Amino acid sequence: MNADDRWLVNGAPLAAISPGDRGLAYGDGLFETMAWRDGALRFAERHLQRLARGCRRLGLPLPAAELLLGEAASLAGQHGCGTLKLILSRGPGRRGYAPAGAAQPTRAMAFYPGRPAAPAPALRLGLCRTPASINPVLAGLKTLNRLDNVLAAAEIGDRGLDEGIMCTPDGMVVGATAANVFAFREGVLLTPELSRAGIAGTMRGLVLDCAAALGISCRETRISTEELLQMDELFLTNALTGLRRVASLEGHLPPDGELTCRVAQALRERGVAEADPC
Amino acid sequence: MNADDRWLVNGAPLAAISPGDRGLAYGDGLFETMAWRDGALRFAERHLQRLARGCRRLGLPLPAAELLLGEAASLAGQHGCGTLKLILSRGPGRRGYAPAGAAQPTRAMAFYPGRPAAPAPALRLGLCRTPASINPVLAGLKTLNRLDNVLAAAEIGDRGLDEGIMCTPDGMVVGATAANVFAFREGVLLTPELSRAGIAGTMRGLVLDCAAALGISCRETRISTEELLQMDELFLTNALTGLRRVASLEGHLPPDGELTCRVAQALRERGVAEADPC
Numbered sequence: 001m002n003a004d005d006r007w008l009v010n011g012a013p014l015a016a017i018s019p020g021d022r023g024l025a026y027g028d029g030l031f032e033t034m035a036w037r038d039g040a041l042r043f044a045e046r047h048l049q050r051l052a053r054g055c056r057r058l059g060l061p062l063p064a065a066e067l068l069l070g071e072a073a074s075l076a077g078q079h080g081c082g083t084l085k086l087i088l089s090r091g092p093g094r095r096g097y098a099p100a101g102a103a104q105p106t107r108a109m110a111f112y113p114g115r116p117a118a119p120a121p122a123l124r125l126g127l128c129r130t131p132a133s134i135n136p137v138l139a140g141l142k143t144l145n146r147l148d149n150v151l152a153a154a155e156i157g158d159r160g161l162d163e164g165i166m167c168t169p170d171g172m173v174v175g176a177t178a179a180n181v182f183a184f185r186e187g188v189l190l191t192p193e194l195s196r197a198g199i200a201g202t203m204r205g206l207v208l209d210c211a212a213a214l215g216i217s218c219r220e221t222r223i224s225t226e227e228l229l230q231m232d233e234l235f236l237t238n239a240l241t242g243l244r245r246v247a248s249l250e251g252h253l254p255p256d257g258e259l260t261c262r263v264a265q266a267l268r269e270r271g272v273a274e275a276d277p278c
Numbered sequence: 279m280n281a282d283d284r285w286l287v288n289g290a291p292l293a294a295i296s297p298g299d300r301g302l303a304y305g306d307g308l309f310e311t312m313a314w315r316d317g318a319l320r321f322a323e324r325h326l327q328r329l330a331r332g333c334r335r336l337g338l339p340l341p342a343a344e345l346l347l348g349e350a351a352s353l354a355g356q357h358g359c360g361t362l363k364l365i366l367s368r369g370p371g372r373r374g375y376a377p378a379g380a381a382q383p384t385r386a387m388a389f390y391p392g393r394p395a396a397p398a399p400a401l402r403l404g405l406c407r408t409p410a411s412i413n414p415v416l417a418g419l420k421t422l423n424r425l426d427n428v429l430a431a432a433e434i435g436d437r438g439l440d441e442g443i444m445c446t447p448d449g450m451v452v453g454a455t456a457a458n459v460f461a462f463r464e465g466v467l468l469t470p471e472l473s474r475a476g477i478a479g480t481m482r483g484l485v486l487d488c489a490a491a492l493g494i495s496c497r498e499t500r501i502s503t504e505e506l507l508q509m510d511e512l513f514l515t516n517a518l519t520g521l522r523r524v525a526s527l528e529g530h531l532p533p534d535g536e537l538t539c540r541v542a543q544a545l546r547e548r549g550v551a552e553a554d555p556c
Contacts, residue, residue: 007297016294019285019386026424027305097431097455108297135411136447145423146304153375169414177375
């Protein structure tokens with residue numbers, strides 16, 4: 001942890017949580033990673049909606065939006081730009097999986113000042129050997145159970161690539177280790193459906209909205225790795241880095257695409273300055 | 279957390295870990311829950327072997343056995359009987375999934391004095407709706423990614439049952455929420471194979487060893503829920519509570535079995551006093 005990270009734990013400036021916290025014990029909780037831009041939480045509503053969905057699914061009380069936004073502002077202070085991370089766990093509890101009797105949820109928020117490093121103009125991708133975990137009850141949520149992403153990210157680091165595509169054990173594309181994946185095929189925008197695995201990113205939602213507004217037809221569908229290698233255009237999305245084009249995927253080179261540029265342009269008009277300029 | 283829990287964090291008596299710990303952020307780590315009996319860690323070798331397998335898989339340095347056993351003894355103190363919980367995470371790290379650059383692993387150990395409450399003479403089980411997460415790379419390990427077990431345990435609590443059977447999304451039995459499951463069919467001992475999901479329990483390993491020593495033929499295999507309901511005998515195993523017979527599974531009543539009693543007797547002879555007496 002960097003010395004300049006600032007954490008609030010349940011509203012108090014603290015650098016510690018209980019080792020008995022169920023977030024540590026079982027990954028029993030959720031998180032959000034959010035862009036702080038021009039002194040405000042970008043797309044706060046989309047993040048809060050996903051958090052609310054997760055809280056309903058896990059049976060966690062949802063913190064009030066005003067509370068979260070107030071803490072974010074107090075952490076960000078005078079910084080115009082940075083990254084906010086929110087962890088919401090079930091809090092300290094008795095030993096054992098059953099969540100009954102957990103005392104009080106833990107709300108931990110940190111601010112990382114500054115703009116993320118400018119992404120490469122286009123990313124070199126590999127296919128990860130580590131599969132994405134399948135669980136229809138957890139799919140789409142940003143839970144604290146992310147060991148699959150961790151091991152996949154380690155592979156990508158070892159190979160010196162920029163990002164990696166994760167698939168289900170039966171070879172269906174889920175996303176990248178820290179991004180959602182989109183593809184164009186014959187003018188139609190495709191992205192993996194997330195009923196079994198993966199995280200429904202806030203930028204993914206915005207891209208689907210933008211594409212619909214542009215009159216581009218969209219489909220959330222099953223995409224095999226073989227199909228992904230055949231797409232006309234490929235791009236990744238992430239709440240912090242916006243939209244990034246794909247330069248190569250295991251050596252295959254998707255032609256740089258006009259349709260991706262239209263989506264990037266629409267994102268920039270919605271306030272995503274990082275959307276890769278074409 | 280109970281006031282009488284005692285934690286050591288990296289060897290120091292502490293009640294706090296960093297909110298930037300990757301164990302909290304991503305469940306990036308492992309745990310073991312171990313029985314302290316008669317002033318010693320029961321089946322320490324089996325627990326350390328599983329921990330070593332997990333460390334290799336996650337790329338974590340394995341703490342020295344002497345260190346762990348020494349900390350266990352110092353926590354247990356004069357208590358003859360209790361439960362030790364060890365959490366081993368990748369420790370505080372930078373934001374982002376990639377584990378590179380994580381500073382120092384976090385080793386947190388707690389002792390809960392006393393013998394676990396005597397289990398019911400036989401357990402009332404249900405089938406959980408929450409599926410077990412599928413990931414062949416993580417299967418068998420006791421990782422900190424346990425949200426599936428948490429949600430399944432919540433179901434069982436809501437229904438007032440003793441335990442619950444978890445299955446893969448395609449209906450294959452994985453185990454109970456906090457136990458492995460065994461069945462006898464026509465004299466053969468069956469237990470779910472764990473190549474896709476589940477935890478390879480230390481007591482599960484001991485049962486397989488005992489059964490082999492008794493000349494009982496054993497198979498680790500795929501078992502559907504329909505098949506499980508047709509078995510001649512059913513029992514659950516867990517490091518703390520030994521072996522427990524199953525009284526009912528969704529109303530179905532497996533006949534109380536002679537073979538289960540032979541296994542329980544063998545476990546008692548190996549030092550598992552809790553193995554359900556027949």
